[in-house]
């Protein structure tokens with residue numbers, strides 16, 4: 421197609437999208453904020469009329485004091501059938517099943533024979549990878565400070581725990597799929613590979629995600645537990661956050677597996693607790709990996725003041741220590757701190 425003809429046809433398609441959004445209560449701006457394999461994501465605005473009709477949208481946007489949303493447009497007419505029939509419905513199902521969490525928000529969807537539209541909470545600060553790179557440049561030191569990494573990782577763990585609790589495994593956890601909103605809160609996105617785990621501990625067999633974040637059992641084409649595979653990816657993400665690089669980087673799975681069997685290198689200034697948590701997640705044997713509850717109550721995950729307290733507790737013997745530790749793990753800090 422000649423370039424002027426292609427431009428005209430793109431312009432016509434965009435005008436159709438503007439009209440379709442308007443018919444559904446959104447003003448589509450021409451500002452493209454991202455694109456995927458079969459999708460484009462634009463900045464949009466919810467109309468007051470739409471906000472009157474959609475409680476989820478209006479209560480969230482009122483709290484944010486703006487009307488901006490991200491509108492993901494998938495050209496279903498152009499995407500492969502498998503994407504439209506399998507991955508897109510999974511993404512919509514997973515977002516709907518998980519929306520009641522602070523870190524994941526799908527406001528609504530609409531579609532016609534040509535396109536599907538996903539109206540999402542706007543995450544205006546880009547993705548975690550960009551954030552790590554920008555912060556590393558600013559600090560002239562690779563990675564985020566541990567305190568910031570902890571704050572973000574806690575939110576991520578909470579979002580993934582929410583997914584697992586409602587029977588969803590993400591299967592494509594990576595820095596590029598973790599977005600940040602204008603207040604720096606984590607928004608988990610891209611549920612295209614997510615799957616339902618109808619039966620607890622049931623095994624999956626499809627290869628999903630990006631090799632650098634993929635668990636060894638998947639690289640070995642074994643049947644795998646989706647929750648345990650997500651935990652491996654969390655280990656890779658935490659490593660990337662605090663070191664500014666990926667722990668294993670090879671294109672070919674067999675070379676990746678070789679790397680995974682070597683011991684991990686950490687910069688000496690990284691706290692022992694953080695190294696311990698990463699090692700606990702990056703265990704080759706899926707069953708040896710820390711579970712989400714263990715991750716959430718790991719001493720590195722506690723705010724600095726609680727971590728100090730935790731260290732004191734570790735030095736205490738007997739049942740008193742046990743009960744105080746269990747309070748800490750369950751988040752019952754007020755009791756432990758005042759007792």
Ligand SMILES: Nc1ncnc2c1ncn2[C@@H]1O[C@H](COP(=O)(O)OP(=O)(O)OP(=O)(O)O)[C@@H](O)[C@H]1O
Nearest residue numbers: 453454455456457458459461490540541542543610
């Ligand atoms: N809610 C959002 N707020 C801001 N930007 C977003 C939002 N959702 C997606 N984006 C941007 O659009 C890009 C593509 O979105 P997304 O990853 O959901 O699409 P995809 O089609 O699933 O991508 P891929 O082909 O990489 O799997 C993201 O990398 C991000 O930059």
